[in-house]
Amino acid sequence: MRKASWILSGTAVVLVAASAVTRLTVYPALHQVPDGSETTFRLHGTATLLNASALSGGGGELFLRDVPVTMNRHVEVTDTDGRTAVVHDDAALRGPGGKELAVSRYVWALDRRDLTARPAPAGSKAQNHTGLTVGWPLEPARRDYPFWDTGTEKAVPAHYTGDKTIGGRNTYVYDVSATGQLADPAVAKGLPKALPRAAVVQLTNALPVQQRPSAAELAALPVTVPLTYDSATEQRAWIDTATGSTVDGTLHQTVTARTTGADGPLTLFPVTDVNVRATDATVRDQADTAADTARLLWILRDGVPLGLLVVALLLAALAVRQSRRPTRTDPAGEEVHPDDVRTPIS
Structure with missing residues (x-):
């Protein structure tokens, strides 16, 4: 697996962990x-x-x-x-x-x-x-x-x-x-x-x-x-x-x-x-506050964890794609990915 694939996979793992920490630790704490x-x-x-x-x-x-x-x-x-x-x-x-x-x-x-x-x-x-x-x-x-x-x-x-x-x-x-x-x-x-x-x-x-x-x-x-x-x-x-x-x-x-x-x-x-x-004013204020609080709780409980998981899945998919791309062997016997080949300047 190429170095880029390792980086992408590692980042995906970190994001999955961050998603779990946000949902299971940060959200209950707040x-x-x-x-x-x-x-x-x-x-x-x-x-x-x-x-x-x-x-x-x-x-x-x-x-x-x-x-x-x-x-x-x-x-x-x-x-x-x-x-x-x-x-x-x-x-x-x-x-x-x-x-x-x-x-x-x-x-x-x-x-x-x-x-x-x-x-x-x-x-x-x-x-x-x-x-x-x-x-x-x-x-x-x-x-x-x-x-x-x-x-x-x-x-x-x-x-x-x-x-x-x-x-x-x-x-x-x-x-x-x-x-x-x-x-x-x-x-x-x-x-x-x-x-x-x-x-x-x-x-x-x-x-x-x-x-x-x-x-x-x-x-x-x-x-x-x-x-x-x-x-x-x-x-x-x-x-x-x-x-x-x-x-x-x-x-x-x-x-x-x-x-x-x-x-x-x-x-x-x-x-x-x-x-x-x-009072009517109290009901309006309480309803507005409840709406704001519910929005914040959704972000912490669902929005951020799901967002991190989606990004992690995308990175994981990209890492798999990178690892499956064809390679060739250079004259020294080392594998070279096509993206690593440079066209000489004439």
Whole structure:
């Protein structure tokens, strides 16, 4: 085999190896949540809230009903350690004029590929949990996933309910429903453990008639009414099938005050009722980002490896062709390829 054939064959082998390395090493290394990544998901809608000012005698309606609100959820990867990402998950609910109505702050230790719980790195202050929290696996599937509900602090199913095109992207739709006693300490610490019966009667009388406890039930309550709180959350997420990113989402979350009446548990009044959905601008931005990410992943997963293989096959074919071309023997007895013969200059 001529020297040129050896060079072509060697180059082809190198390209095949580079294709395998790109697909099996480079792509998996890059196909994970990167350190320092962050996103802000914006939602808008309405909320019904207890009016703390009126409750304390400041006047006005006891319940602020259907107040227009916005919610900004900011998710940032602040540290990584191998397959583990430390993620800060902050949300702020604001009313008219940008007034802050509620905030939440969580820290999670997550797997950088499937976003499930990982052991918390030392000093991270990540909270214990099971299931998904801030998003879906980078390669989502048509199946149910365990999902961590912060209100009740328990894992519930996120049910796969179908496919839908949102913002030009193919998405899987997942529904989450969670109810139970409020367990989130950040929310519970701001709520009273008891109220005077007169205050409870005042609050329940401000509700529509069909939502009020009966007069007899209220009259049977002790002078100081002990309170517990229930949390109910309904979420729907539209998840990009190629990247696992959230393209669209809804959230309906309520906290309700309860007590124990003469005949058992007794629902008293709502504390918060928030109903929001992703803004149109957020859906467009999320869809555009998903498209860009999917394109990059295709290049790393398929485009570059296939391109290298095609070039390698072409070089291999050229090497075979070179090796099969006829040769002749020069006067010294050495084989000479026709391409090596030079025409003398006259």
